[in-house]
Amino acid sequence: MPRTLPTTEELRTRARAALDRVGVTLDEDAGAGPGAGDVQHARTPLTGEVLFPVPATTPAAADEAVADARRAFLTWRSTPAPRRGELVRRLGELLRAHQGDLADLVTIEAGKIRSEALGEVQEMIDICDFAVGLSRQLYGRTIASERPGHRLAETWHPLGVVGVISAFNFPCAVWSWNTAVALACGDTVVWKPSELTPLISLACARLLERAAADVGAPDGVHRLLIGDRAVGERLVDDFRVALVSATGSTRMGREVGPRVAARFGRSLLELGGNNAAIVAPSADLDLTVRGIVFAAAGTAGQRCTTLRRLIAHRDIADALVARLTAAYAQLPIGDPFDEATLVGPLISAAALDRMQEAVARAQAEGGKVLVGGGRRLADVAPDAAYVEPVVVRMGAQTGVVREETFAPILYVMTYETLEEAIALHNDVPQGLSSSIFTRDQAEAELFLSAEGSDCGIANVNIGTSGAEIGGAFGGEKETGGGRESGSDAWRAYMRSATNTVNYSGRLALAQNISFL
Ligand code: NAD
Numbered sequence: 065m066p067r068t069l070p071t072t073e074e075l076r077t078r079a080r081a082a083l084d085r086v087g088v089t090l091d092e093d094a095g096a097g098p099g100a101g102d103v104q105h106a107r108t109p110l111t112g113e114v115l116f117p118v119p120a121t122t123p124a125a126a127d128e129a130v131a132d133a134r135r136a137f138l139t140w141r142s143t144p145a146p147r148r149g150e151l152v153r154r155l156g157e158l159l160r161a162h163q164g165d166l167a168d169l170v171t172i173e174a175g176k177i178r179s180e181a182l183g184e185v186q187e188m189i190d191i192c193d194f195a196v197g198l199s200r201q202l203y204g205r206t207i208a209s210e211r212p213g214h215r216l217a218e219t220w221h222p223l224g225v226v227g228v229i230s231a232f233n234f235p236c237a238v239w240s241w242n243t244a245v246a247l248a249c250g251d252t253v254v255w256k257p258s259e260l261t262p263l264i265s266l267a268c269a270r271l272l273e274r275a276a277a278d279v280g281a282p283d284g285v286h287r288l289l290i291g292d293r294a295v296g297e298r299l300v301d302d303f304r305v306a307l308v309s310a311t312g313s314t315r316m317g318r319e320v321g322p323r324v325a326a327r328f329g330r331s332l333l334e335l336g337g338n339n340a341a342i343v344a345p346s347a348d349l350d351l352t353v354r355g356i357v358f359a360a361a362g363t364a365g366q367r368c369t370t371l372r373r374l375i376a377h378r379d380i381a382d383a384l385v386a387r388l389t390a391a392y393a394q395l396p397i398g399d400p401f402d403e404a405t406l407v408g409p410l411i412s413a414a415a416l417d418r419m420q421e422a423v424a425r426a427q428a429e430g431g432k433v434l435v436g437g438g439r440r441l442a443d444v445a446p447d448a449a450y451v452e453p454v455v456v457r458m459g460a461q462t463g464v465v466r467e468e469t470f471a472p473i474l475y476v477m478t479y480e481t482l483e484e485a486i487a488l489h490n491d492v493p494q495g496l497s498s499s500i501f502t503r504d505q506a507e508a509e510l511f512l513s514a515e516g517s518d519c520g521i522a523n524v525n526i527g528t529s530g531a532e533i534g535g536a537f538g539g540e541k542e543t544g545g546g547r548e549s550g551s552d553a554w555r556a557y558m559r560s561a562t563n564t565v566n567y568s569g570r571l572a573l574a575q576n577i578s579f580l
Contacts, residue, residue: 069399069444072113079106079115079172079263082165086267087274090116104290106263109175109409110400112447118262120291126298129287133225133252134304136284141222141250143281149199151285152244154275156192159185159240162271166236169264174235175408177400180363188240188268190533191549195244198554202249213568220558222250223330224306227299229320231312232411233366233470235261236268238311238334241533241549242557243272243286249557251307252285256299258312259292260411266290296320303327307557310334311368314468314494314542321544332556333544334537336468337496339519339528340373342485342511344502345380351525352501353387356474359499359527361395361453364407365472366415368543369497369521369529373465375485378478385476388455389435397440397450409450410471416449419471422464423454426475429462434476466492482507490518496539497521497528520547 102120167181209216226246257265269288309332317335324331359371400408436454453472479485498517520539536551547553
C-alpha cells in the first residue's frame with residue numbers, strides 16, 4: 065500500500081531547508097537566540113511527532129527584549145513615517161521571495177493545506193503593501209474652532225512598544241497584521257507567538273531582522289520571545305509595553321484584558337468566534353454549498369472565522385443538508401502537501417479529544433450526526449489527528465452549540481421567519497463573523513442593519529471566513545472588540561493629541577467663559 069503521509073524525518077529535512085534559505089540556522093540560534101532557558105519542542109501535526117528542540121526565552125532575556133524595543137522606539141518614533149514604510153516595503157519583498165519557504169513551515173507546523181499556507185503568506189505580503197501606503201496616510205483632522213483666530217486639530221503620534229501575542233492557527237499572518245501596521249505607525253514590536261509554531265516565527269523574525277539591516281532601521285524595532293503563556297504574561301504585565309495585541313481563545317482574553325487594564329495599558333483583543341450563516345429560501349444553493357463547505361471544513365475547522373452554525377430556512381433545509389452531506393462525503397482528507405487534499409490534520413490529539421467530546425455532547429443534547437466525525441490515518445500516524453468534518457442536525461441551539469469548539473463541526477438548525485433566524489444567530493456569547501445567503505435584497509439589508517447581525521464581520525452570499533486585509537478585522541462581545549489589519553485599525557497603534565493654536569493675539573476662553 066503506498067504511503068499516504070510524509071515521514072517526520074522528511075518533514076524535518078524540508079523544514080531545515082526552508083529555514084536555511086530564510087537564514088535561520090537552528091542550532092546556532094539555539095545557542096545565541098532569544099536566550100538559553102527551557103526548551104520548547106517544535107512539532108508537526110502531520111505526524112504528531114517532535115521535529116526539533118527550540119530554546120525558550122528566559123525571563124531575563126524577555127525583559128532585555130522589551131528594553132531593546134523601548135530603546136529602539138525612541139529613535140523610530142522620530143523617523144519620518146514614509147521612511148518607516150521603507151522597512152515594511154523591504155519586509156514585503158523578502159516575504160515575496162520566500163513565500164514558498166514560509167508556506168512550507170506553515171504547513172509543517174500548523175497543518176494547513178498548501179494553497180491555504182501560500183494564502184497565509186500572501187496575506188502577509190498584502191498587509192505590507194497596505195502598510196507602506198499607510199506610512200504616507202497617517203492623517204489627523206482639522207476641526208472647526210468655536211473661537212475666532214484659533215486652529216483646532218488632531219495629530220497622531222507613535223504609541224510605544226507593542227506586544228503581540230498570537231495563536232497557532234494563523235501563525236504568521238496575525239503577526240504581520242500587527243507588525244506591518246505598528247512599524248509604519250512608529251511603534252516597535254515584541255512578539256510572543258504560539259508555543260505550537262516556533263519555527264515559522266523564527267523565520268519571520270529573521271526576515272524582519274534582515275529587512276531592518278538592509279534599510280538601516282534600529283536593531284530593536286522587533287524582538288521575538290519563544291515560549292508558552294508564562295512568557296506572554298511578562299508582556300501583559302510589563303508597563304513598558306504600551307499596547308498588548310492578543311489573539312487567541314476567549315479564556316486567554318479574559319486573563320489578559322483585565323491584567324493590562326490594571327496597569328492602564330491598552331489591549332487589542334482578537335478572541336474566539338462562533339460564526340453562523342443564515343440560508344434563506346431564495347439562496348442560490350450551488351454557491352451556498354460551496355461557500356459553506358469552505359467556511360466550515362476548510363482549515364480543518366481551525367479558523368476563528370470558521371462556520372460553526374448553519375441556520376437554514378425550513379423550506380430548503382432538507383435539500384441543503386442533502387447537498388452538504390454529499391459534498392462532505394467527498395472531501396479529500398490527509399497529507400496537506402498533496403495538492404488534492406482539502407482537509408489537513410487537527411493541531412493535536414487534545415484537539416481531537418475536544419472535538420469528540422463536543423460531538424458526544426451534541427448527541428446527548430438531541431443532535432443527530434448526518435455525516436463525518438470519523439478518524440482517518442490513525443494506522444499510518446497514530447499520534448496525528450486527521451478527522452472527517454462532521455455535520456450535526458440540532459433541534460435547538462443547545463449549550464454545546466453556543467460554545468466554540470476549535471474543530472470542523474457544523475451544527476444545523478432551522479427557522480421560519482428571518483427575525484427568528486437573526487435572534488438565533490445573535491444568541492451566542494461570541495460576535496466575530498456572520499453571513500446570509502439570499503437573493504432577496506431586503507433580507508440582506510436587514511441582516512446588515514443595526515437590527516441584524518451583531519458581529520464585527522457580516523457578509524452576504526459568501527462564507528464567514530477568508531477576510532481581505534483591506535477591511536478592519538475583529539469581533540464583538542466575547543470576541544473582544546478589537547480591530548486589526550485594514551481600514552482605520554491603525555489608530556489603535558497610535559495615540560492622538562488634540563491641539564488648539566491661538567493666533568488671534570487675544571485670549572478667548574471656550575464656552576464664552578470670562579476670567580480675569
Ligand atoms: P490560546 O488562547 O491557547 O493561545 C493564544 C496565545 O495566547 C498563545 O501564544 C498563548 O501562549 C498565549 N496565552 C495563553 N494564555 C495566556 C495568558 N494568560 N497570558 C498571556 N498569553 C497567553 O489559543 P490557540 O489555541 O493558540 O488559538 C485558537 C483560538 O484563537 C481560538 O479560540 C480562535 O478562535 C482564536 N483566534 C482568534 C482570532 C481572531 O482574530 N479573533 C484569530 C485566530 C485565532
